[in-house]
Amino acid sequence: MNIFVSHLTTRKIALLGLLIALNLVVAKFLSFGIWSVRISFTFAVTFLMAAWFGPILAGVAAGLADIVSALLLNGGQGSYFFGFTISAFLGAFIYGLFFYQKEITNWRLLAAILLNLFLVDAVLNTWWVCLLYHTSFNAIFWMRAFKELLMLPIQFLVLKIISSNRTLISLKRRI
Numbered sequence: 452m453n454i455f456v457s458h459l460t461t462r463k464i465a466l467l468g469l470l471i472a473l474n475l476v477v478a479k480f481l482s483f484g485i486w487s488v489r490i491s492f493t494f495a496v497t498f499l500m501a502a503w504f505g506p507i508l509a510g511v512a513a514g515l516a517d518i519v520s521a522l523l524l525n526g527g528q529g530s531y532f533f534g535f536t537i538s539a540f541l542g543a544f545i546y547g548l549f550f551y552q553k554e555i556t557n558w559r560l561l562a563a564i565l566l567n568l569f570l571v572d573a574v575l576n577t578w579w580v581c582l583l584y585h586t587s588f589n590a591i592f593w594m595r596a597f598k599e600l601l602m603l604p605i606q607f608l609v610l611k612i613i614s615s616n617r618t619l620i621s622l623k624r625r626i
Contacts, residue, residue: 463504463626467512470500474516479524490598494567497543498550498610499619503626506547513543534579542571555614564606568599 474496482491493516501509517539521531549563573596580595581588613619 459508466626467500467504467508470496471512471516471519474500474513475520475524478516478520490602492609494542494606495609495613497539498546498613501543501546502550502555502614503623504547505551506544509543509547509551510540513539532579532583534582535576538571538575538579541575542567545571550614557611560607560610560614564603564610568603568606569596572602573599 474493477493477496478491482489482493497509497513500512503509504512514536517536518531521535545566546563549559553559573592577588577592577595580586580591
């Protein structure tokens with residue numbers, strides 16, 4: 452873990468804080484759905500955290516964003532559940548493994564997105580929803596898995612555009 456935080460500067464901490472804040476804004480204003488199926492574009496912010504700061508810091512930042520989101524944006528009315536924080540950490544961690552200090556190729560994008568969509572979002576988050584609402588896994592899994600399948604091309608295109616954005620590439624070099 453030391454290799455991931457040894458070069459942590461004030462500038463990097465501030466940028467990570469801004470990304471956490473951006474994650475909250477995206478979660479609040481670019482997310483929609485019902486209790487068991489939710490569509491959000493926070494994956495784009497998580498991608499930036501992971502590509503710029505690595506799996507550990509991105510995972511911690513995504514976990515913090517989940518906690519702050521549950522406490523601030525959801526009214527703090529007992530809406531926090533630790534399982535979703537674990538999922539947020541794992542999703543950012545997976546992106547970090549695939550993209551931190553590595554060339555971002557189509558195959559890397561596809562593999563990371565598939566792992567996140569199906570392992571974290573479809574399986575793990577469905578399990579958390581089942582624990583929270585005392586429902587059958589099979590009752591909602593297929594609906595959530597179908598949603599993740601629909602999100603695959605959307606996430607691929609969005610992350611492809613972000614990863615090839617010259618301004619963001621330039622910013623990454625200055626971090």
